[in-house]
Amino acid sequence: MTKQAKRIKAWTGDRAVNHALNDAVKLVKANATAKFDESIEIAVNLGVDPRHADQQVRGVVSLPSGTGRDVRVAVIAKDAKAAEATAAGADIVGAEELVERIQGGFMEFDRVIATPDMMALVGRLGKVLGPRGLMPNPRVGTVTPNVGQAVKDAKGGAIEFRTEKTGIIHAGIGKASFTDEAIEANVKALVDALNRAKPTGAKGAYIKKISLSSTMGPGFKVDQGSINA
Numbered sequence: 001m002t003k004q005a006k007r008i009k010a011w012t013g014d015r016a017v018n019h020a021l022n023d024a025v026k027l028v029k030a031n032a033t034a035k036f037d038e039s040i041e042i043a044v045n046l047g048v049d050p051r052h053a054d055q056q057v058r059g060v061v062s063l064p065s066g067t068g069r070d071v072r073v074a075v076i077a078k079d080a081k082a083a084e085a086t087a088a089g090a091d092i093v094g095a096e097e098l099v100e101r102i103q104g105g106f107m108e109f110d111r112v113i114a115t116p117d118m119m120a121l122v123g124r125l126g127k128v129l130g131p132r133g134l135m136p137n138p139r140v141g142t143v144t145p146n147v148g149q150a151v152k153d154a155k156g157g158a159i160e161f162r163t164e165k166t167g168i169i170h171a172g173i174g175k176a177s178f179t180d181e182a183i184e185a186n187v188k189a190l191v192d193a194l195n196r197a198k199p200t201g202a203k204g205a206y207i208k209k210i211s212l213s214s215t216m217g218p219g220f221k222v223d224q225g226s227i228n229a
Contacts, residue, residue: 011218020226021187024212025180031217032176038215039068040174040183044194045209047202050163054201057169058162060140061193065182066157068175073154074098074109076118076136081147085113088151096121102128109134111154113142133162161190169194176214187212191227 013019013027025040032038048055075085078095085093092098092109099121112129114122114136122136122143129135136142140160144150161169173186191210198206210227213219 013218013220015218015220018221018223021184021222022180022226024220024222025183025187027220028212028214028217029176029180029183032214034214034216037068038176038217039172040176040178041213041215042169042171042173042187042190043209043211043213043219044169044191044207046163046167046169046194047205047208048163048167048199050165050167052201055199056163057194057197057199058137058139058160059193059197060142060153060158060160061190062153063157063159063173063186063189065174065178065186067159067172068178069110069172071111071154072109073111073113073151074102075147075151076112076114076122077147078115078118081115081145084148085151088148089155090147090151099124107132111142111160112136113144113147113150113154115145115147116143119143133160159190161194187222188227191224 010033011031013031019027028040046057048057050056072091074092075090076095076098077085077093082093095118102125112134126135138144141150159171161171163169171190173190174183194207207224210222210224211219212222
């Protein structure tokens, strides 16, 4: 029997029913038995059709407990704004030369922030950054003159969310080593942000299903009422 098969056989908890948020978190953590600190992930099935412009859901939310990840931030800026980004803790800062490096295949970053005056340059990166969900966008605060604060937010636990083609949003909301309360706070913050981002074109039930899982563990359904309680 393979290690994966043994891990699956050892899973505990009922995956067919909706669990209260605190119970779901406990089950996810109990099944995060890998030798590394597994990420805790959330999947939210929305009642939207992202093919329609008025039903796309996208935004940013600051998770109160952070993500547990070291987010590598690249900033496309120059002069005083470049210095501001560096002082705030950006990992890579540059203008024309950084754009050229990215065009050449450099992708050692998790978030890209740009100042408005750099957008003519940033536009060249659409085909490279767009498919990866890394293209700077003013709607989620990654095109901003306040690059220092944007870098601090990204480093401090701000995450972007956007609907996939199937209408599902996936996001990392912490680590298995987090306390139950820290994970619950992050879940509530994300769900609240999704509710605030509800598009006017959405019809019927907006949030249809929520589930939590760890990197190597099973998923558990979450009762929505327990999140709002």
